[in-house]
Amino acid sequence: MPLVLTEEQEMLRDAARGFLDEKAPVSALRKLRDSDDATGFDRDLWKEMAEMGWAGILVEEEYGGADFGFVGAGILSEEMGRTLTASPFLSTSILAATALKKIAASSQKEEHLPKLAAGATLYALAVDEGRKHAPSKTALFAEKAGNGFKLSGAKTFVADGHVADKIIVAARTAGAPGEEAGLTLFLIDASAKGLTSNRTIMVDNRNAARIEFDAVEATGGDVLGEVDGGYLALEGVLNAGRAGLAAEMSGASQQAFSMTLDYLRERKQFGQSLGSFQALQHRAAHLYSEIEMMKSAILKALQDLDAHYGMAGPICTLAKAKAGEVAKLAAIEAVQLHGGIGMTDEFDIGFYLKRIRVAQEMFGDSAFHADRLAQMRGY
Amino acid sequence: MTELETFRTETRVWLEENCPEEMRGSTRGEEDICWGGLRWEFRSEAQKTWLQRMASKGWTVPAWPQEYGGGGLSKDEVKILKEEMRAIKARSPLESFGIWMLGPALLKYGAHEQKLHFLRPIARGEIRWCQGYSEPNAGSDLASLQCKCEDKGDHWLVNGQKIWTSYADESDWIFVLVRTDSTATKHNGISFILVDMSAPGVSTKPIKLISGKSPFCETFFDDVKTPKEHSVGVSAVVGEINRGWDVAKYLLTHEREMISAGGGGLFGGRGLGEVAAQDVGLENGRLADPILRAKIAQAEIDGWAFLLTLERMKDEAKSGQGVGANSSMLKYYGTEFNKRRFELMMDSGGSDSLEWEGERSEDGKLARSWLRTKGNSIEGGTSEVQLNIIAKRILDLPNA
Numbered sequence: 001m002p003l004v005l006t007e008e009q010e011m012l013r014d015a016a017r018g019f020l021d022e023k024a025p026v027s028a029l030r031k032l033r034d035s036d037d038a039t040g041f042d043r044d045l046w047k048e049m050a051e052m053g054w055a056g057i058l059v060e061e062e063y064g065g066a067d068f069g070f071v072g073a074g075i076l077s078e079e080m081g082r083t084l085t086a087s088p089f090l091s092t093s094i095l096a097a098t099a100l101k102k103i104a105a106s107s108q109k110e111e112h113l114p115k116l117a118a119g120a121t122l123y124a125l126a127v128d129e130g131r132k133h134a135p136s137k138t139a140l141f142a143e144k145a146g147n148g149f150k151l152s153g154a155k156t157f158v159a160d161g162h163v164a165d166k167i168i169v170a171a172r173t174a175g176a177p178g179e180e181a182g183l184t185l186f187l188i189d190a191s192a193k194g195l196t197s198n199r200t201i202m203v204d205n206r207n208a209a210r211i212e213f214d215a216v217e218a219t220g221g222d223v224l225g226e227v228d229g230g231y232l233a234l235e236g237v238l239n240a241g242r243a244g245l246a247a248e249m250s251g252a253s254q255q256a257f258s259m260t261l262d263y264l265r266e267r268k269q270f271g272q273s274l275g276s277f278q279a280l281q282h283r284a285a286h287l288y289s290e291i292e293m294m295k296s297a298i299l300k301a302l303q304d305l306d307a308h309y310g311m312a313g314p315i316c317t318l319a320k321a322k323a324g325e326v327a328k329l330a331a332i333e334a335v336q337l338h339g340g341i342g343m344t345d346e347f348d349i350g351f352y353l354k355r356i357r358v359a360q361e362m363f364g365d366s367a368f369h370a371d372r373l374a375q376m377r378g379y
Numbered sequence: 380m381t382e383l384e385t386f387r388t389e390t391r392v393w394l395e396e397n398c399p400e401e402m403r404g405s406t407r408g409e410e411d412i413c414w415g416g417l418r419w420e421f422r423s424e425a426q427k428t429w430l431q432r433m434a435s436k437g438w439t440v441p442a443w444p445q446e447y448g449g450g451g452l453s454k455d456e457v458k459i460l461k462e463e464m465r466a467i468k469a470r471s472p473l474e475s476f477g478i479w480m481l482g483p484a485l486l487k488y489g490a491h492e493q494k495l496h497f498l499r500p501i502a503r504g505e506i507r508w509c510q511g512y513s514e515p516n517a518g519s520d521l522a523s524l525q526c527k528c529e530d531k532g533d534h535w536l537v538n539g540q541k542i543w544t545s546y547a548d549e550s551d552w553i554f555v556l557v558r559t560d561s562t563a564t565k566h567n568g569i570s571f572i573l574v575d576m577s578a579p580g581v582s583t584k585p586i587k588l589i590s591g592k593s594p595f596c597e598t599f600f601d602d603v604k605t606p607k608e609h610s611v612g613v614s615a616v617v618g619e620i621n622r623g624w625d626v627a628k629y630l631l632t633h634e635r636e637m638i639s640a641g642g643g644g645l646f647g648g649r650g651l652g653e654v655a656a657q658d659v660g661l662e663n664g665r666l667a668d669p670i671l672r673a674k675i676a677q678a679e680i681d682g683w684a685f686l687l688t689l690e691r692m693k694d695e696a697k698s699g700q701g702v703g704a705n706s707s708m709l710k711y712y713g714t715e716f717n718k719r720r721f722e723l724m725m726d727s728g729g730s731d732s733l734e735w736e737g738e739r740s741e742d743g744k745l746a747r748s749w750l751r752t753k754g755n756s757i758e759g760g761t762s763e764v765q766l767n768i769i770a771k772r773i774l775d776l777p778n779a
């Protein structure tokens with residue numbers, strides 16, 4: 001498959017860009033922050049996105065989705081990255097949609113996917129428990145109780161965890177933390193007894209939560225996929241999330257870079273534009289090159305998720321590793337090359353630095369993924 | 380079956396039948412490359428057969444039109460041919476500056492007669508070309524070149540010196556940038572001219588590199604007479620007189636694309652992790668040296684992303700066209716990456732990698748290759764020059 005977008009995909013991108021520039025520019029995020037909005041995103045906007053088919057971008061048509069594939073989902077993520085649009089897209093439309101699509105039983109699909117695609121039900125994926133991403137270290141325990149389970153433990157850094165109606169949670173049903181075997185995925189109602197969710201306001205003003213499980217009851221029907229054999233399924237879902245996040249980071253980097261280039265052309269010091277100084281030209285040219293590298297890795301990851309979902313682990317790891325490094329560079333350079341104004345809250349560039357930092361950390365930073373790639377390659 | 384699928388099947392069968400066993404398996408290095416030319420001595424019968432068979436299909440230059448000795452293949456077909464060759468590890472039948480540089484320039488700027496005359500011998504590996512661009516006082520600032528070319532009625536008279544001319548002493552012809560108008564501004568008095576190196580007054584003197592080898596030369600032109608037409612209707616000058624800079628720049632984008640695509644063997648050999656695992660050993664499944672491991676993993680990430688970018692840029696380019704100014708980006712990134720790769724291989728090899736002579740090290744193969752890579756970011760325009768080009772031509776940043 002050529003490493004380019006199809007005509008259809010380009011149309012989606014152009015439509016998304018037009019819509020987001022109008023409806024959800026960076027000023028919208030600023031407004032949400034300044035008004036201490038309790039949800040952290042705009043529900044009306046989400047409704048509009050759902051009407052355009054974005055919420056169900058990955059969902060098959062029979063369940064009311066647009067079925068545009070991972071490349072389509074990545075395009076939307078990238079565009080939302082440009083405008084830093086806050087929405088439950090990652091958690092609901094990429095993570096939960098992938099989990100339901102790839103792992104769920106058909107009765108679960110019938111129950112959940114139409115509501116997900118309509119944007120009516122929000123989901124969150126609860127994996128990490130410590131400060132660094134480590135799915136195999138899952139300790140939250142699901143103890144067998146009668147025909148069901150009782151879940152106890154705590155999750156952290158759960159994107160959209162405080163607004164989600166349903167939580168997909170990785171729990172240990174066997175083995176010890178650190179082992180890949182023995183994990184099970186559960187789909188739990190956020191209003192379940194014993195579940196408490198606390199919003200953690202993060203540096204990027206987006207949504208995350210710490211969720212505590214105190215003997216939360218689940219039935220066998222709440223299990224997604226196999227009992228004890230959930231690790232691989234979880235990895236698949238995480239890979240989709242990593243590629244989606246990488247795409248978002250790519251959009252944010254490209255936007256920050258483009259703002260920086262504009263500034264280099266306009267701003268004059270020593271009687272000439274900043275952009276005419278070779279020291280800055282070289283930094284910009286290097287960053288341009290790195291951004292192109294990142295874009296290639298991400299497009300390939302998204303294409304491979306569509307074409308060979310089960311084998312896309314290494315390429316998704318590449319995409320997230322590369323995005324982690326390049327987006328960080330783009331954000332740091334953007335602030336530095338704007339000088340003092342880059343440090344002000346009034347100017348938008350800081351929002352990019354903050355969002356990129358959070359996205360970098362989520363589902364594995366570049367060190368996590370470099371280590372993973374080395375392991376995959378046998379060293 | 381679609382047409383492309385049919386093409387794939389036929390190609391696979393043809394390659395299977397026609398690629399000699401000895402011509403399969405990755406190129407170990409310079410010694411396995413077939414450069415062709417009047418003075419070429421084939422390394423083996425198989426090398427000769429392979430070149431002849433591929434040339435007969437036009438597949439030494441699969442994208443060139445058939446009338447000029449090419450295969451007339453579409454972009455997709457070329458990709459398939461490359462994939463099928465890779466699948467059986469078939470070596471490239473022919474590499475040359477004619478294929479990488481002069482050919483694309485002639486295809487774009489040459490007259491039909493020039494193409495007919497010069498392209499076929501390139502495709503068949505009969506004539507070997509070298510590149511006469513750089514001069515002692517014109518390196519990065521190439522347009523300041525001074526090699527003089529005067530109009531003497533029925534011929535051109537060339538006087539001057541070139542330097543760093545790769546393989547000049549093994550080549551048959553040279554494409555030269557000369558000054559045909561010394562009164563015009565520096566970019567406007569340059570012409571692109573084709574010179575037979577067997578003409579009286581052309582001489583070469585090899586220069587020894589830090590790797591101990593002498594792949595490039597000083598090239599001297601002392602009162603060299605070059606006919607205005609090398610054959611009836613075949614002008615010695617490519618493009619318009621005094622407009623050679625356009626041809627020169629266009630050729631450079633192809634040279635840069637070629638260098639970054641590994642034309643010079645940029646990515647030959649095994650993966651870094653594999654090499655290091657053997658050199659340093661594993662502990663609990665991980666490289667015993669954790670800092671080297673981290674650096675290698677980072678490098679493999681960048682290298683993989685780079686290869687994907689090469690692929691993407693080619694897929695984005697229009698059929699039959701190069702990647703344009705992005706050739707500078709690929710050249711910059713690819714060559715800097717290759718230098719990094721060899722630094723890591725030297726780190727991983729430790730004192731063994733420092734051996735310069737003797738069988739154990741194949742006469743210092745790694746050390747010599749490592750030294751050679753330092754030239755990657757100089758030849759074809761330095762990294763700094765590529766960054767300048769990206770800044771101006773792609774990012775549209777102002778001049779100083």
Ligand SMILES: Cc1cc2nc3c(=O)[nH]c(=O)nc-3n(C[C@H](O)[C@H](O)[C@H](O)COP(=O)(O)OP(=O)(O)OC[C@H]3O[C@@H](n4cnc5c(N)ncnc54)[C@H](O)[C@@H]3O)c2cc1C
Nearest residue numbers: 510511512513518519543544545754757758759760761763
């Ligand atoms: C292995 C090898 C093979 C070669 N083969 C050929 C060949 O076949 N034919 C041919 O014609 N030439 C060939 N060259 C020559 C090559 O193109 C030149 O060496 C190159 O263009 C640099 O020119 P220079 O050596 O004069 O260095 P200089 O131009 O003097 O540069 C010296 C340093 O200054 C930097 N610099 C120069 N100008 C600027 C600027 N404006 N901004 C920032 N930094 C700058 C350079 O990047 C470099 O780091 C070859 C070179 C090598 C190493």
